[in-house]
Amino acid sequence: MSVKRIIPILIALLVHRVPLGAQDPAVPQLPMTIVRDAEGGATLRAVRLDLPLKVDGKLDERLYDMALPISDFIQTEPKPGEPATEKTEVWISFDHANVYVSVRAWESRPERVIANEMRRDNNTIWQNDGVGFSFDTFYDRRNDYLFNVNPVGGRTDGHVMNEGTINNNDWNPVWNFATAKFENGWTVEAAIPFKSLRYRGGSSQVWGFQMRRNNRWKNEISYLTAVSDGRSFNGVNQMSRAATLVGIEAPAGSRNIEVKPYAVGSVTSDVTAIPKINNKADGDLGLDVKYGLTQNLTADVTFNTDFAQVEADEQQINLTRFSLFFPEKREFFLENQGLFQFGATNNFASSNQVPILFYSRRIGLDNEREIPIRAGGRLTGRVGRYSIGALTIGTKNYAPASVPAANFAVMRIKRDILRKSSIGTIFTRRSALVNRPGSNEAYGVDAALAFYNNLAINSYWARANTEGLTTDNESHRLQLDYNADRYGVQAERLAVGANFSPEAGYVQRKDMRSHYAMLRFSPRPKSIRSVRKFSLQASFSNIDDGRGGLETRTSIAQFGIEFQNSDRFNINYSDNYEFLKRPFSIVSGVPIPVGGYNFGNLHTEYTLGVGRTVSGVVSLDQGGFYSGNKTSVGYRTGRVKISPKVSLEPGITLNHITLPVGTFNTNLVSSRATYTMTPFMFISALIQYNSITHAVSTNARFRWEYTAGSELFVVYNDNRDTLTSGFPDLQNRSLIVKVNRLFRF
DSSP: OOHHHHHHHHHHHHOSOOOOOSOOOOOOOTTOOEEEOTTSOEEEEOEEOSSOOOOSSOOOSTHHHHSOOBOOOEEEESSTTSBOSSOEEEEEEEOSSEEEEEEEEEOSSGGGOOOOOOSTTOGGGGGSSEEEEEEETTOOSSOEEEEEEOTTSOEEEEEEEGGGTEEETTOOOOOEEEEEEETTEEEEEEEEEGGGOOOOSSSEEEEEEEEEEEETTTTEEEESSOOOTTOGGGGGGOGGGSEEEEEEEOOOOOOOEEEEEEEEEEEEEETTSSSOEEEEEEEEEEEEEEEESSSSEEEEEEESOOOTTSOOOOOOOOOSSSOOOOOOOOHHHHTTGGGGOOSOOTTOTTGGGSOBSOOGGGSSEETTEEOOEEEEEEEEEEETTEEEEEEEEEEOOBGGGTBOOEEEEEEEEEEEETTTEEEEEEEEEESSOSSSSSOEEEEEEEEEEEETTTEEEEEEEEEEEETTBOSSOEEEEEEEEEEOSSEEEEEEEEEEOTTOOOTTSBOSOOSEEEEEEEEEEOOOOSSOTTEEEEEEEEEEEEEEOTTSOEEEEEEEEEEEEEETTSOEEEEEEEEEEEEESSOEEEETTEEEOSEEEEEEEEEEEEEEOTTSSEEEEEEEEEEEETTEEEEEEEEEEEEEEOOSSEEEEEEEEEEEEEETTEEEEEEEEEEEEEEEEETTEEEEEEEEEETTTTEEEEEEEEEEEEETTEEEEEEEEEEEESSSSSSOEEEEEEEEEEEEOOEEO
16 A cells, blocks of 8 residues: 555544653642652642742752752663762742742752853753753643753753654743852753743643753663653653653733844955955845744745854765755744654654755755855744644846745644644745746645654655656655654655656655665673663665566664763674666765665764763764775864863865775865854854865854844854965955844733
8 A cells, every 4th residue: 555545544533632651640739849759640739929030050049948849750771770978959940920940959969060052042951961851831741832941051852742753942032040059959940921822721730741851971860750761862852651740830821023124234245256255345134033823823024134144064974976964953844843844754864865845955056055044934833733834935136146036835734633743734835946837836735643652654645747847746754753762663655756856855865765664772781880881783774666677775783881980882894786877976086987886884883972081973984985985084073172162173084095097085174163252152163174165264253142133243154265386366355243132011
């Protein structure tokens, strides 16, 4: 039976609502703030405050004497189900404007706490000691707002759907917090405005709540309530296991309005332009507006959108015949990004080959060139069990690159079914194309089904319509993923037609039929104290073209070790076959001819844990490469520990390739240096050298959040040519100053 026929059957069988399960424990009565039941569930009480908390991290208000704390956390790593070895105390309170979360984190060895990052949303924060807490404000047991704080004031926040299937870690609401130290540990107070959250109507609220404590120096992870084995760091998003939070009385749903005007000025030079540009001054104004249509539906409007403050892309070296994928970094498109994701990918090796029906970098960018955006609007939110997302944006004509003016439109609807599953549909449209006349529309349906704690079945069917391309324009996928702590099984079939081309999306590989299977065994040895977990994994993938001809076949055997100190070791051997229907050039003047190629590769890597002075992943590849050989040495996600305020993040990739047509090297070297004055102010510089483009680029940024949600940016960009003798010649540079101001009504 085809995937196209399976999806309607699944939808018909699963649209009926089922009960959520067992009853929650009894409601705690003050001074108690938690009641646990025999099945591991918990009910928490939020404490009403007459006066707002002073958010200074000191925990010296009356609240902490009148209400007993929430405590008794439970390990998930390294000893699932056992009590946490360090005490954590939590209070949840509220007033007319904010929800407060206060934490006292006790430490037996405070001097060993690892906390070396203060920048908001930096990935290193996840590797620090810290706490993370999540609110399931609709009490649907599947979606949450996530907040993380480390002991020195680094923070992240995110919006998570379907218990971690979809994560939008770039959601940046307005909220306040402060941390402090005491003799036996550290504390945090956080204030989250009701205006920054979406929740059900009515004053009396019932939410889900979970908290994670990360003791990085012990490599121990614990939770307020027990989560499933293997969830590790992501258990904070397993809302079906979260505690029930009662007692919150939310303000009446008002139609919140946020207005954020900006002003930007720049000076630009470009010696490659015709005619040359020398210190050209420019300036502009723009406006973003956010309006709460209802408590659960929000409209966003942007006028004369500008993204000058966005950090430059981290460069990549491409040794394949397929295009590279770069992540979105622009704030307007990052907010609620997860809602527009289609056809859940999970952690599959083939995920980079799965088409993306809406890829926001198609808007306002063309081959790294910025295309001016006129205006746009977006509607996002929930109506009952439905999640809704709609977006429309218009771009201007850009004559230098022959990019016509266009309108982009996206409509996404998802319905929650069962306890953790969903079905949905999507429609995208691009009114004008770059390389051909006419417009393009794409549409599809998908299902993300989750059963028990570790089993997921995901599927989609989609079609893309382009003028003149009316056949072989569909794509479908069916995948199974069983991802438990000790065992793992994955299976997948993916098909992409030769004419499947969603012009508002991204397709890496067309005209393909892919089959993938993986088996994993991950035992936890009790007799080796230094080892937390072994991992043995075998996978096989086979890709044919639409006529059944073999194009790619890969078999991989992998062995890994996770050490108790957070170091990791991995080694795998891959046996590869590639058939090229047409030649392609790896670099200029080095072609790979038509034909079939068998080659193997041995990949070894060691991860130095974040507790070390120098951390990161060191890797070595040695083996065949089409008709020749390749040796690669790399160091990625590197970090040199200097202080919580100063960080250095080096990276390097060196490739030595020998082919019958010649020998060549490719080198990519980068380093990011950051000085963080406070959690709200930093200056950073990203310097990159790419031997293929013979270029050195610099992107230096100063960011200051001078009041909540309002920022000042100063950005310097510089690109230079390394082929010249002596100091690299300037190609282009710019200095940009941008300021915005948030007004909330």
